[in-house]
Amino acid sequence: MNTEQNTAARVETLLQQMTLAEKIGQMNQYSDFWEVTGPNSQAGDAEMKLDHLVQGRVGSMLNVRGVEHIYKLQKLAVEESRLGIPLIFGFDVIHGHKTLGPIPLAEAASWDLVAIEQAARVAATEAAAVGLNWTFAPMVDISRDARWGRVMEGAGEDPYLGAQVGVARVKGFQGEDLAANNTIAACAKHFAAYGFPEAGREYNTVDIGTSTLYNVVFPPFRAVVDAGVRTVMNAFNILNGVPATANSQLQRDLLKGAWGFDGFIVSDWRSVVEIVTHGFAADLQEAAIIAANAGSDMDMESYAYIHHLEAAVVSGAVPIAVVDDAVRRIVRLKFELGLFDDPYRYCDVERERTMIYHPDHLAAALDMARKSIVLLKNQDNLLPLSRKQEKIAVIGALAVDKTSPLGSWRIGSDDESAVSVLEGLLAYSQNIRYAQGGDVFVGTTDFREEITVNETDRSGFAEAIKLAQESAVVVMVLGEHGFQSGEARSRTQLDLPGLQQELLEAVYAVNPNIVLVLMNGRPLAIPWADEHLPAILETWQLGTQSGHAIAEVLFGDYNPSGKLPMTFPRNVGQVPIYYNHFRTGRPAVAEDVFWSHYIDEANTPLYPFGYGLSYTTFAYANLSVEGIAGRSIKVSIEVANQGNRSGEEVVQLYICDQVATVARPVKELKGFEKVELAPGEMKVVVFILTEKELGFFNNEGMFVVEPGAFTIMVGTNSRDVLSADYRLA
Ligand code: NOJ
Numbered sequence: 001m002n003t004e005q006n007t008a009a010r011v012e013t014l015l016q017q018m019t020l021a022e023k024i025g026q027m028n029q030y031s032d033f034w035e036v037t038g039p040n041s042q043a044g045d046a047e048m049k050l051d052h053l054v055q056g057r058v059g060s061m062l063n064v065r066g067v068e069h070i071y072k073l074q075k076l077a078v079e080e081s082r083l084g085i086p087l088i089f090g091f092d093v094i095h096g097h098k099t100l101g102p103i104p105l106a107e108a109a110s111w112d113l114v115a116i117e118q119a120a121r122v123a124a125t126e127a128a129a130v131g132l133n134w135t136f137a138p139m140v141d142i143s144r145d146a147r148w149g150r151v152m153e154g155a156g157e158d159p160y161l162g163a164q165v166g167v168a169r170v171k172g173f174q175g176e177d178l179a180a181n182n183t184i185a186a187c188a189k190h191f192a193a194y195g196f197p198e199a200g201r202e203y204n205t206v207d208i209g210t211s212t213l214y215n216v217v218f219p220p221f222r223a224v225v226d227a228g229v230r231t232v233m234n235a236f237n238i239l240n241g242v243p244a245t246a247n248s249q250l251q252r253d254l255l256k257g258a259w260g261f262d263g264f265i266v267s268d269w270r271s272v273v274e275i276v277t278h279g280f281a282a283d284l285q286e287a288a289i290i291a292a293n294a295g296s297d298m299d300m301e302s303y304a305y306i307h308h309l310e311a312a313v314v315s316g317a318v319p320i321a322v323v324d325d326a327v328r329r330i331v332r333l334k335f336e337l338g339l340f341d342d343p344y345r346y347c348d349v350e351r352e353r354t355m356i357y358h359p360d361h362l363a364a365a366l367d368m369a370r371k372s373i374v375l376l377k378n379q380d381n382l383l384p385l386s387r388k389q390e391k392i393a394v395i396g397a398l399a400v401d402k403t404s405p406l407g408s409w410r411i412g413s414d415d416e417s418a419v420s421v422l423e424g425l426l427a428y429s430q431n432i433r434y435a436q437g438g439d440v441f442v443g444t445t446d447f448r449e450e451i452t453v454n455e456t457d458r459s460g461f462a463e464a465i466k467l468a469q470e471s472a473v474v475v476m477v478l479g480e481h482g483f484q485s486g487e488a489r490s491r492t493q494l495d496l497p498g499l500q501q502e503l504l505e506a507v508y509a510v511n512p513n514i515v516l517v518l519m520n521g522r523p524l525a526i527p528w529a530d531e532h533l534p535a536i537l538e539t540w541q542l543g544t545q546s547g548h549a550i551a552e553v554l555f556g557d558y559n560p561s562g563k564l565p566m567t568f569p570r571n572v573g574q575v576p577i578y579y580n581h582f583r584t585g586r587p588a589v590a591e592d593v594f595w596s597h598y599i600d601e602a603n604t605p606l607y608p609f610g611y612g613l614s615y616t617t618f619a620y621a622n623l624s625v626e627g628i629a630g631r632s633i634k635v636s637i638e639v640a641n642q643g644n645r646s647g648e649e650v651v652q653l654y655i656c657d658q659v660a661t662v663a664r665p666v667k668e669l670k671g672f673e674k675v676e677l678a679p680g681e682m683k684v685v686v687f688i689l690t691e692k693e694l695g696f697f698n699n700e701g702m703f704v705v706e707p708g709a710f711t712i713m714v715g716t717n718s719r720d721v722l723s724a725d726y727r728l729a
Pocket of ligand 1: 092136189268269487
C-alpha cells in the first residue's frame with residue numbers, strides 16, 4: 001500500500017483527525033527515561049514522559065534499548081493514545097550497533113564505497129533487529145581541524161570524498177525499501193558547519209563565509225539530500241551569529257526550499273534550549289517559536305515544543321501551516337517505515353537474538369577494518385612480518401585494550417567486545433611476548449567523564465625496555481583512548497597522550513626496529529616517529545574485529561590500501577591544515593623572509609591528504625586530457641603495479657581552475673577510482689569531468705562554470721601527481 005500517492009493520502013487523512021496538541025506531540029522527541037547522550041534533562045520527567053506517551057504527545061523516542069523495551073513503549077503509544085500513532089525509535093547507530101565497524105573517519109580512509117555501503121547495511125540490519133527505525137548518521141560535516149574530537153565521526157576534510165561517502169552510507173542504511181527489516185532511516189548531520197568550530201573547540205563559534213559554506217560545507221549535505229536521506233539534524237553551533245537550530249535561511253530557504261528536501265529536520269540534543277544560551281532568544285518560549293518557524297520540525301529533548309508551541313500557534317506567533325508541514329513530514333516517514341501497517345514489525349526477540357553479532361556481520365566488519373588501515377611508512381620493507389619471524393615484542397597498553405578500538409560512539413555496543421591487537425597477533429604467531437610499558441590511561445572510563453592520562457608513573461618502562469632488548473622486532477601500539485576523540489573531546493595537542501612518546505623513545509634507544517601501530521580517532525602529529533622509526537601503520541579505531549584486521553596487515557595477508565581522508569600535520573600549530581587551500585599573494589620565494597610561512601616549521605604537512613602506501617608500488621604514466629562533447633573532459637592515466645604482489649590503489653583526480661571570478665583552491669579532488677592490480681599488471685583509468693566537477697559556487701551562492709585555464713592532476717595522493725593543462729572553452 002505504500003505507494004507515494006497512497007502515503008500522501010493517508011498522511012492527509014490522519015492530519016485531519018489530529019488536534020493541535022496531537023500535532024505538536026508528533027514534533028516532540030524524548031530520550032528514554034534513564035538514558036542520556038547529552039546534559040541531563042530535568043529530574044522527575046520520567047512520569048511526565050509516560051503521561052505524554054499515552055496522551056499521544058510524543059512523536060519519537062531516542063536511546064531506547066532492546067526489543068522488549070521498545071515493544072513496551074510502542075504499545076503504550078499505539079494502544080493507549082487516542083489516535084494510536086506509532087513512535088519512531090532513533091538511536092546513534094554510527095558505525096554499527098553491536099557489531100562495530102571502524103569509526104567513520106577510518107572507513108573513509110578505505111575510499112571503498114561498496115564496502116562502506118555494506119558496513120552501513122550491517123549496522124541497519126542489527127539496529128532494525130533490536131527494534132530501531134532511525135539512526136542519527138551519517139555525520140557529513142567536513143572538518144579541517146584535527147583538534148576537534150568529532151572528526152572521528154565524519155569522512156574527513158574533503159567535500160567530494162565526503163559527499164560520496166555520505167551517499168554510500170545513506171544508501172546502506174536506507175536501502176530501496178524503508179519498510180524492510182534490514183533498513184532504517186538515515187539522518188544527515190549537523191546542518192550546518194558544525195565541523196568548523198573556532199580553534200577546534202567543541203560547540204564553539206562558527207564564522208565562515210559564503211565560499212566555504214557553498215563549496216565545502218554544503219556539498220555533502222546536498223548530495224545526501226539528492227540521494228533521498230529521510231532526515232537531517234541541525235547543529236549546536238552558532239553560524240555567523242545565528243544558531244543553526246534557529247536558522248531559517250539554512251533550514252527553510254536552502255534545505256527545504258532550494259534543495260527540495262522532503263524529509264524532516266530534528267534538532268540536536270536540547271539545541272532549542274541552546275538558542276536561549278546563545279543569546280538569540282529571551283526564553284524557551286521564544287526559542288520554540290524561532291526554531292519552529294525556522295524549520296526545525298522535531299524537538300529533541302528540549303521540551304520547548306511540548307510546553308510552548310500550542311500557545312504560540314493560538315497567538316499566531318507560529319502559523320498552523322508550519323506545524324502541519326512538520327507533522328506531514330514526520331508522519332510520512334512513519335508510513336514509509338511501515339509502522340502504521342504494523343507498529344511492532346521491528347520487535348521480534350528471535351530476530352534480535354540471531355542478528356546481533358551474526359557471523360556475516362563480523363565478516364563485513366573485518367573486511368571494512370582491513371580496508372581502513374593506512375600504511376604511513378615502511379622503510380626497507382620491514383613489513384609485512386614473516387610468520388616465522390622470531391622474537392616479536394608487543395608493547396603498549398592499547399595492544400590489549402578491548403574497548404578503545406570500539407571508538408567513542410559505541411553506546412549500543414558491549415565494552416570489551418573488540419579483538420585486541422595482541423589477540424589478533426597471537427592467532428598468527430606464538431613467537432610473541434607482551435609488555436604493557438605502563439598505564440596510559442588511569443581512573444574512570446565513563447563516557448560522560450574526562451579521561452585521565454598517566455603523566456607520572458614510569459614504573460612499567462623497565463619491563464618494556466628489557467623485552468625490546470631481547471626481541472628482534474618491536475610492535476608498539478600507541479595512540480588515543482577511545483574516549484579521547486568524539487563529541488566533547490577536543491584537544492590542544494596532537495601528540496601521543498601521556499608518557500607514550502617517552503616510552504617510545506626509551507624503547508627505540510635499545511631497539512630501533514619498531515613498527516608503530518597507531519590507534520587513534522583523529523590525525524596525530526608524530527614528526528619524531530616519522531623521522532626515526534622504520535614502519536608506521538595507522539589503524540584508527542577499527543571496531544569489533546580490530547585485532548584480526550591489524551594482524552592480517554602486519555603479517556601480509558592483506559596488502560594495505562587505505563589513503564588518508566585528512567591531512568596529518570607536523571605540529572598542532574599548523575592546524576587547520578588541508579590540501580585544498582587557496583594560494584596566497586606571497587607563495588614560497590627564496591630571497592627574503594616576506595612570504596607566507598612559519599619561521600619555525602615547514603608549511604607542508606607530515607602526510608598529505610590522500611596519502612597511503614602499499615606493500616607493492618604503483619607507477620603512473622601517460623596522463624592524457626582531451627575535450628569531449630558538452631564541455632566535458634576525458635582524462636586517462638596508466639597505472640601499473642611494479643612490485644611482486646598484487647595490491648589495490650586509489651587513483652585520485654584533482655583539478656585547479658587557474659583564474660576565476662572567485663579564486664579557486666590549488667587543488668580540488670574531483671574523482672577517484674580504486675583499482676586492483678596483479679604484479680606487473682597495468683590498467684588505464686579513465687575519468688570524465690563534466691560541468692558539475694568543473695564549476696563552483698560564487699559568492700552569491702550561484703553555481704558557475706567559467707571558461708579558461710585548468711590544471712588537471714592525477715596521482716597516488718594529493719601531493720604526488722602528474723599534471724596537464726587544459727583550456728575550457
Ligand atoms: C548530540 C550529538 O551532537 C548528535 O550527533 C547525537 O545524534 C545526539 N546527541 C543524540 O545522541
